[in-house]
Every structure is written in C-alpha cells, then in structure tokens.
Amino acid sequence: MKTLFDKVWDSHVVAQEEDETLLYVDRCLIHEGSRHTFDTLHERGLKVAHPDKVFAFSDHYIPTDPQARARGVASIADADIRNMVELLIRNTDEYKIARFGWGDARQGILHVAGPELGISQPGIVLVGADSHTSTHGAFGNISFGIGASETTHVVATQTIWQRRPGTLRITIDGALGFGVTAKDIILAIIAKIGIGGAIGYAIEYAGSTIKRMSMNERMTICNMSIEAGGKAGLIAPDDTTYEFLAGRAFAPKGKAWDEALQYWRTLPSDPDARFTKEVALDAAHVVPMVTWGTNPEQALPITDRVPDPAQEPDAERRTEYNKALSYMGLQPGMALTDIAVDRIFIGSCTNSRIDDIRAAAAVAKLGRAVVPAWVVPGSESVKRQAEAEGLDRIFAEAGFEWRDAGCSLCTALNGDQLKPGERCGSTSNRNFQGRQGPGGRTHLMSPAMAAAAALRGHLVDVREFGARK
Numbered sequence: 001m002k003t004l005f006d007k008v009w010d011s012h013v014v015a016q017e018e019d020e021t022l023l024y025v026d027r028c029l030i031h032e033g034s035r036h037t038f039d040t041l042h043e044r045g046l047k048v049a050h051p052d053k054v055f056a057f058s059d060h061y062i063p064t065d066p067q068a069r070a071r072g073v074a075s076i077a078d079a080d081i082r083n084m085v086e087l088l089i090r091n092t093d094e095y096k097i098a099r100f101g102w103g104d105a106r107q108g109i110l111h112v113a114g115p116e117l118g119i120s121q122p123g124i125v126l127v128g129a130d131s132h133t134s135t136h137g138a139f140g141n142i143s144f145g146i147g148a149s150e151t152t153h154v155v156a157t158q159t160i161w162q163r164r165p166g167t168l169r170i171t172i173d174g175a176l177g178f179g180v181t182a183k184d185i186i187l188a189i190i191a192k193i194g195i196g197g198a199i200g201y202a203i204e205y206a207g208s209t210i211k212r213m214s215m216n217e218r219m220t221i222c223n224m225s226i227e228a229g230g231k232a233g234l235i236a237p238d239d240t241t242y243e244f245l246a247g248r249a250f251a252p253k254g255k256a257w258d259e260a261l262q263y264w265r266t267l268p269s270d271p272d273a274r275f276t277k278e279v280a281l282d283a284a285h286v287v288p289m290v291t292w293g294t295n296p297e298q299a300l301p302i303t304d305r306v307p308d309p310a311q312e313p314d315a316e317r318r319t320e321y322n323k324a325l326s327y328m329g330l331q332p333g334m335a336l337t338d339i340a341v342d343r344i345f346i347g348s349c350t351n352s353r354i355d356d357i358r359a360a361a362a363v364a365k366l367g368r369a370v371v372p373a374w375v376v377p378g379s380e381s382v383k384r385q386a387e388a389e390g391l392d393r394i395f396a397e398a399g400f401e402w403r404d405a406g407c408s409l410c411t412a413l414n415g416d417q418l419k420p421g422e423r424c425g426s427t428s429n430r431n432f433q434g435r436q437g438p439g440g441r442t443h444l445m446s447p448a449m450a451a452a453a454a455l456r457g458h459l460v461d462v463r464e465f466g467a468r469k
C-alpha cells in the first residue's frame with residue numbers, strides 16, 4: 001500500500017547512500033536567475049547531460065510594460081537587468097536548451113507556461129530553479145525547487161541527491177462558499193498549520209474539494225506548499241488532469257499517450273496507504289482571506305481584525321506580531337477592511353492563469369479602480385486568451401493596467417517594485433519584508449479580492465459585490 005509520493009519516488013531511485021537518495025530527474029526548469037549554473041558549467045568544462053530535458057523561461061527579469069517589450073531587449077535601461085535577460089539567451093543557445101523567451105508566443109512564468117506546454121506530467125520528478133516549483137505537483141508528480149549548485153548537478157548529471165521526506169495528507173472536503181477560491185483555501189491551510197507546519201513533508205492534497213477543482217485551481221494550491229515549509233505538493237492525477245494535458249506540445253501523443261495514461265492511472269495513493277501525518281480542513285468554513293503580517297501564516301478572514309499582540313499568550317509569537325505590525329504600519333484591533341491600499345497587483349505564478357484573470361475581470365467590471373492596479377498575465381498564452389474574451393477591455397474601462405507576461409511585482413527583480421512604505425493588495429505568494437521592493441507592504445489575497453480592493457481603495461470582502469449585483 002503506497003502513497004502517490006512513494007510510487008513516484010521509488011520509481012526514480014538511482015542509488016542510496018545512508019539516508020541520501022540519488023533520484024533520476026525527468027525535467028528541469030530554469031530562468032534568467034540560473035546564470036550561476038552556466039558560470040559553473042563553463043568554469044568546470046561540464047556539458048548539459050540532456051538538453052532536451054531542460055526548459056528555460058524568461059520571466060523573472062523580463063519587463064512587463066508592453067511598450068518596453070516592443071522596443072526589444074537592448075532597450076532595457078538597467079544594465080544588470082538587461083545582462084540577465086541576455087545571458088539566458090546566450091547560455092541556452094550555447095547549450096542548445098529550449099528557451100521560451102522574449103518575443104516567443106509561448107513565453108511566460110515557468111510555473112504557468114511550463115504546464116501550458118505539457119511539460120508537467122504525472123509520475124515524473126521535476127525540479128526548478130525557483131521555490132514555487134511545487135506548483136507542478138498539481139499534475140501528480142514530485143516537483144520541488146532547487147538552488148544554483150543543485151541545478152548545476154541536475155543539468156550535468158540528470159540526477160539529484162535528496163533526503164526522503166515524510167508524507168502529509170491534507171484532506172479538504174466540502175463546497176466552497178460564495179466568493180471563496182483556491183487561494184483562500186491555501187491561505188487558510190497555512191494559517192492553520194503554520195509556515196513550519198509541513199517542514200520535512202511532501203504534502204498530498206486530497207478530498208472532495210480538491211477533486212472538484214480545475215487544474216488552474218490545483219496549481220494555486222500546490223504553488224503555496226512551500227509557504228508552509230513543504231518539500232513538495234501533490235494532487236492525484238485524474239480525468240481533470242488528463243483532459244488538461246491532452247494535445248499539449250510536450251505531452252505524449254498517439255500510442256505513447258495511451259501507454260502513459262495506463263501508467264498514470266496507477267499513481268493515485270492506494271486506499272489503505274499510510275501517511276506520516278494527516279490534517280483535515282472543512283472548506284465550508286473558509287471565507288475570503290487576507291494576510292495582515294509579513295509571512296503567509298499571518299492570514300485571517302477578511303471579516304476579522306488585526307490581532308493584538310498583547311492578547312497573544314506565547315512570548316515568541318507576541319514578538320513576531322509586534323515586529324510584523326510595526327513593519328506593516330498597522331494598529332492592533334483595527335478592522336481588516338479599514339486597511340487602505342496604495343496599489344494592486346494581480347499576477348504571479350499563484351494567480352495569473354485565465355481563471356484568475358476572469359475572476360478579477362468579473363469584479364473589475366462593477367466599478368472603477370481608485371488606486372493604480374496592474375493585471376499581469378502569467379503567460380502570453382493567457383494574455384491572448386483573455387484578449388480574445390475581451391477581458392483586457394474590461395480592465396481598461398475600469399482603469400486597470402493590462403501588461404505583458406512575467407513575474408513582475410511578485411518579486412520586483414525586473415524593476416517593477418513598490419516604493420518604501422507603499423501598501424499593495426497582491427495575488428502573489430509571499431508577503432515577506434521587502435519582497436515587492438524595499439520597505440513595500442504586501443497583503444496577499446485572491447484575484448477577486450484584489451480587484452475589489454482596487455475599486456474601493458481598501459481591503460474589502462468581495463462577497464459584498466456579489467450581494468449588490
């Protein structure tokens with residue numbers, strides 16, 4: 001009796017030394033920030049073992065301003081940023097690695113464009129030079145982020161040394177309430193188990209709520225596994241998975257598809273499989289969530305108030321709360337809906353897929369943004385689909401800015417960033433100090449909640465908008 005994780009792990013073992021396992025890696029995703037990997041390959045005269053198993057995306061450093069994109073790479077004013085974009089082009093050309101970059105209709109964030117291309121598949125081990133590689137586990141595989149030296153090891157050997165984590169099953173049952181999304185579910189999970197709650201575990205998300213979710217929603221859930229400390233996040237493959245994958249560029253075709261499907265159907269955890277740890281969540285009790293502090297665990301229902309550190313019995317937690325409130329410039333006890341925002345960011349590998357853009361547009365069309373609000377699709381493909389549906393025009397009429405695909409204000413590496421003290425309602429995954437720019441203050445939420453905050457200029461319960469329709 002094996003779990004999904006056990007089946008995939010066991011089928012990839014190359015060697016075992018004490019408590020370290022050498023795993024075969026099926027696919028490796030890189031981006032502009034992977035320059036150090038290429039520096040090491042050059043210094044040590046190493047080759048890329050399987051260039052056809054490495055996929056490069058221009059996302060972290062690429063501009064998302066459509067006018068800047070039209071002017072070309074050479075027009076990036078910041079020499080360091082331009083260098084990162086150019087290095088990816090040179091290095092991938094030299095090592096003959098597929099690149100989905102500037103000017104390519106398939107360009108996008110590695111965790112959005114990769115699945116769209118069918119690169120993420122059930123049963124594989126997929127690594128990426130970015131911590132949110134856990135996203136791809138939504139397809140029923142083991143996916144995790146790795147550092148620069150590990151990336152060098154992978155591209156040079158197609159293997160990686162790992163310590164086997166335990167298995168944590170999080171079972172979510174019940175129907176999602178009105179205005180409640182996958183983002184609210186994962187924020188509620190992290191608030192419940194904490195940012196260290198899954199350290200040492202690979203999380204399998206299960207239950208009727210997950211079963212009913214689209215692949216886009218499942219990716220939102222798995223994306224933030226790392227925010228609870230999880231090694232990876234997995235969801236058993238099913239017909240939803242196979243329908244999403246069928247016909248995609250890198251998905252198997254013809255006889256290979258039939259064989260793959262036969263294998264994939266064996267992957268879900270066996271009925272009596274034992275997990276190291278179990279957690280349950282009732283989806284019916286989850287309401288729209290926002291973060292108030294400086295890590296994703298510091299999240300509450302929008303109907304709640306900023307916590308008062310003085311009421312917190314645990315001394316360590318009291319200190320953390322005081323620090324977070326000081327950085328965020330908030331008063332204990334104030335209603336979350338009284339928090340004014342300076343700007344809104346709808347994007348990132350957590351929430352920039354077509355369902356997210358549709359959800360934000362459905363709210364945006366009910367009013368007009370009173371603060372600057374950016375919508376940054378996760379890929380050029382999402383952008384084209386949204387434009388075909390007229391969503392870009394809805395955003396333009398509502399005063400939102402419609403941009404090109406990339407990471408943008410999620411991590412501020414491309415120069416899109418908050419000013420010190422600026423407060424942003426964001427659909428991204430991290431609200432750490434300075435994540436969106438030095439001194440910037442981030443409140444995480446769903447796309448619909450972010451669009452609603454743009455219309456009001458403060459945090460607001462998106463369900464109010466539904467009630468008024």
Ligand code: SF4
Pocket residue numbers: 059060109110111130131132348349350406407410411428429
């Ligand atoms: S959108 Fe943010 S979290 Fe996702 S890959 Fe880009 S920088 Fe990383």
